[in-house]
Amino acid sequence: MKNLNPKSVTWVLSLCTCAVITACGGSDSPAINAPSLQVLSSKPEFVSGGDALIDIALPPVHETLSAKLNGADVSALFKVDPLRPGHLLGRLTGLSTGDNTLTVNVGGPDSKLVLTNYPISGPILSGPQISPYNCQTEAFLLPDGTLLGKASDVKCSVSTKVQYLYQSTAGGALKPLPSTTSLPGDVATTTTTAGATVPFVVRVETGSMNRGIYQNAILHDPTKDAAPSPTTPPKGWNRKLIAVHGTGCAGGWYIQGAAMGVSPYTGTNLKRLGEGYAVFTNTLNHPTNSCNATVAGETTMMGKEHFIETFGVPTYTVSVGTSGGAYTSLQVGDAFPGLFDGVYIDATFPDALAIAMSAMDGKLLNRYLTGNNNSAITDAQMVKVSGHKSARAWYDLAVQSGRTDPVSGRTETIPVAGSFGGAYAAGLFNAAVPASQRWNASTNPTGARATVFDVNRNVFGVDASGYGLRPFDNVGVQYGLAQLNDGTLSKDQFLDLNEKIGGYDRDGNYTSSRTIGDAGAIARAYQSGLMLGGNGGLASIPVFDTSNFYDEDNFYHYQWFHFAVRERLRKVNGDVSNHVMWRGGVSFADLFGVVTPGRTERAAVSAKSSADGWAAFVQWIDAYTADTSTKTQKDKVIVNKPAQAVDGCFTQSTTPQFLAETQTPATSGAAGSCNAIYPTWTYPRAQAGASIAADKLKCQLKPIQTKDYNVTFTTAEMARLSAIFAGGVCDWSKNGVGQSSMVPYASFGPSPVNLVFDVTKP
Structure with missing residues (x-):
């Protein structure tokens, strides 16, 4: 779904179409119109877990609210939205599997909204869940060092656990919070990007979802803050959300995963938490656990839904990822438009x-x-x-x-x-x-x-x-x-x-004969986006691609994969004005501890690229999501693009300099300073006449x-x-056989919405 800016006065009701019927009063009484209804946590046809966050926009003239879910009165669940006058927020619970009807009126005609709910264990649109499947909850380590425990069923379900960690004034890794009623004397404070200074205490929630293990992390002081809810979000949250993805692919099947690909509360994510961002992920967003972008997208959709129901609507959501996390960010961002408002990636591939x-x-x-x-x-x-x-x-x-x-x-x-x-x-x-x-x-x-x-x-x-x-x-x-x-x-x-x-x-x-693909x-x-198309969500959000790793000799993370993404976007959208590419960084020899000339300089390039790239990316996201004009989203992205968000590369130096230059896939013999430093090679079919896009199966x-x-x-x-x-x-000048546009939110069952294929049917 498209995130809503809570500070904005206007918004687009893009998730559902509600019939608004105007009531006609007498000549001496004003008309009472039907309220407008919107699902904030998901698309109404893809609700999961029996919960949904609903927004009611009240008409100028209204009487007492009457809200009924499947005939039962739920009016008391709706509270005044503290950020938007004239709006009520309510988290509906106990939805039945299948269709549920919400009926609302405020003294005039009814507004109705149908919510189609699926079990929290999934699936919604990824098709029959893979079998066999091995639960690993008993091996999953919780933040306090204990284990998550045995699953209660074959869907790998577990009870949700909330634990608190804190940053000590001595620094280092987060430590378990001894008590939720008083803070330890060595707790550090942090000032967020929103200007709030709060104790550096992190709430980590762990549970099961779509047969994976999910976690979300956010600053929250349990000794002073109210319990998190959409109307009482944590004071330390800057209203911005980050989805993180893991790496790899080989071996990523038939398991739940005993660990996240990237922890939401360590490393770079710990820094982001201190800045006020919230972070969420799932073991199925780690391709080494599940090399299935359709399941990853469905899981991300469900994870974001649950986050919104728990904490409220973020100003924006961005996705970050390296290698397998890069292609997961791209594929989910494209095939599930609106889930992400931007992607920030490195060691990029278009897809597995x-x-x-x-x-x-x-x-x-x-x-x-x-x-x-x-x-x-x-x-x-x-x-x-x-x-x-x-x-x-x-x-x-x-x-x-x-x-x-x-x-x-x-x-x-x-x-x-x-x-x-x-x-x-x-x-x-x-x-x-x-x-x-x-x-x-x-x-x-x-x-x-x-x-x-x-x-x-x-x-x-x-x-x-x-x-x-x-x-x-x-x-x-x-x-x-x-x-x-x-x-x-x-x-x-x-x-x-x-x-x-x-x-x-x-x-x-x-x-001996060549292979004929099915x-x-x-x-x-x-259609599914397993072959990245670029015509979906990626067409109108910032895509910030950093090399961070540059090594054309080892470990198959080569530059041409970055350019394959760019060329696919260009082919389907006509331009790549929303795509920025930075080149330069460490080699894989550096990562594996091999001492080679230039290692110090490459490390300096990687550090500067990471710091400056994130700063430019966030400035870009902040600017375009705050634009309340009537421009299209793509135009907002382009108009609000900061000066530093341009193509370029870094010189190899202990004090790297950024060279602003349009990036092209070329060897060192081609023109351009960046190609001299970071030449690009290709792949077998490019030598057979195919384009760098590698998009024809x-x-x-x-x-x-x-x-x-x-x-x-x-x-x-x-x-x-x-x-x-x-x-x-x-004939490489023509589209490939069967090549077509990606179908947004393509379903492979059980949802009938956008159903592309059902493997269970002949």
């Missing part, structure tokens, strides 16, 4: 598919080089075909294809020496998944399969065996086309590579045309080329 698809191409290239190489292609030549800077960079991405391979224990020839990305890991499971649950083609063919396709089966669909369908397709891809045209590959090398490149079957085994899975990857085909080649094929060579590409070659 971008990693998996490119890695599968990279592994095919490695397989050819080490097993089918009859044309004497060298390592150096294949590096060029891969698009990467070095063999190490190519291998590190190819290794990530393990997340697409269900065969546990399978080995590959991909070198790992010197790699921070680790060895190839097929069929990777978290240790919490019992061996008896794991798929094996011979001994347990109905078991759980450890792939990004199977964990997203509700979107991709399943085959007759119940295995997740696959959107990977390499029909018509001319691997090494750029290298043929620039002379790096001979004609025979190009033909032999494309003749023998092959593909994969549904179990990740190599095939048409339905491909179409739904776009399956290309449309065109007839072979001699003008596309800088070489002249003999009659025999042309016959060979025609046999390799019997159906034609990729």
Whole structure:
């Protein structure tokens, strides 16, 4: 939902359409109109947990309020909104599963609002919940060092726990608050961005939601503040909310998660809490627990709803994330418009598919080089075909294809020496998944399969065996086309590579023929936003992308992924004026403790980028969300963009300087100071003619045309080329097969609203 600015005099009733009927009084009495109703905590069709925060806007003339929920009087639940005269706030509780009707009048005609409620255990729109599923509440550590305890049911439900921590005047990590009736003598104070000076005491709430474990954290002094509610929010809250996401993906299936990906009350988030921000997250917002962006979006929607019902409506909500948290921020922000008012990301990928698809191409290239190489292609030549800077960079991405391979224990020839990305890991499971649950083609063919396709089966669909369908397709891809045209590959090398490149079957085994992706899975990857589209929420909110990590040799977090996001936004929205990119930061060698030249300078760049980037981002969000004009949201974002929120990079120095310069994907030989410092390489399909957007899962085909080649094929060579590409070659100038816009709030069941696909139906 679109956040409301409590200080604003005007607002948009965007979440529901209420029939407002005007009552006609006599000539000597003023008319009493029907009140306007709005759900503040969620969309009315996506209520969860039996609760909803409702706003009643009273007409100028009104009498006593009468509010009934499913016929029962709930008038006493509504209180005067302290921030908006003429409005009442009420948290409805006890909603039944399914449709509930709220009827309100103030002496005139009724206003009615239907709220469709779903259990707090989910699902709402992510489809049938994945099975098997392993609860981990007994291993989850609470803020005071105790464990959350045993789940009460198969939905991993637990009792909600609220604990208090405080910052000592001695600094360091937060400490458990000894008492909620008096503060310890060493409690520190903090001054928030709103100017409030309060004890640095943090309320942490932990509970279960959507089968995950949620937490929210906020400044709250239990010794003086009223119990939190939408009408009595904590004095230390600056009315701003941050959603945080974890990292990774491989192994992120069939578990609840025994820990958050990012704690809401340590590290950078501790600093944000001291500034007055509130923070919320869930174990299912950590891709290493759940590599499923649809579930992550649904969970975020439910988590924000619960936060609003507990504390009130934030002025705005932003999302932050690194790596897997970056693509989760982007995908949730796009597919669930209105949940976020901005995203602040680093180590960026557009989505998990971008990693998996490119890695599968990279592994095919490695397989050819080490097993089918009859044309004497060298390592150096294949590096060029891969698009990467070095063999190490190519291998590190190819290794990530393990997340697409269900065969546990399978080995590959991909070198790992010197790699921070680790060895190839097929069929990777978290240790919490019992061996008896794991798929094996011979001994347990109905078991759980450890792939990004199977964990997203509700979107991709399943085959007759119940295995997740696959959107990977390499029909018509001319691997090494750029290298043929620039002379790096001979004609025979190009033909032999494309003749023998092959593909994969549904179990990740190599095939001599190329892979034909499932048409339905491909179409739904776009509709769901699993392939980031950019046409949803991201079209009209600030997207602030910092590198923070720059390493084109290791760990597959390469610059081209950042530019893939930008190019997708440009293609669907016509411009990228709401997207800012900063480059520069530490390498992965630095993170792994390897001492290399320039380490101190890179650390300085990372620190300055993080501090200055957040400051510019927050200034931007503050400015545009305070704009009460009639401009469109996109126009507000652009008009209120601060001067420092521009593209650029940092010099490598202990005192880094910011170079304002439009960022482009280019190698060091291209013009521009930033490209000289931070060059960018690409990926295999870019060398085959695809764009940096990497947004076509399956290309449309065109007839072979001699003008596309800088070489002249003999009659025999042309016959060979025609046999390799019997159906034609990729036409990258056209949209991909099945490529379409993302469907906002796409449903895969049980909600019938925006229903795209139901995996349970033929």
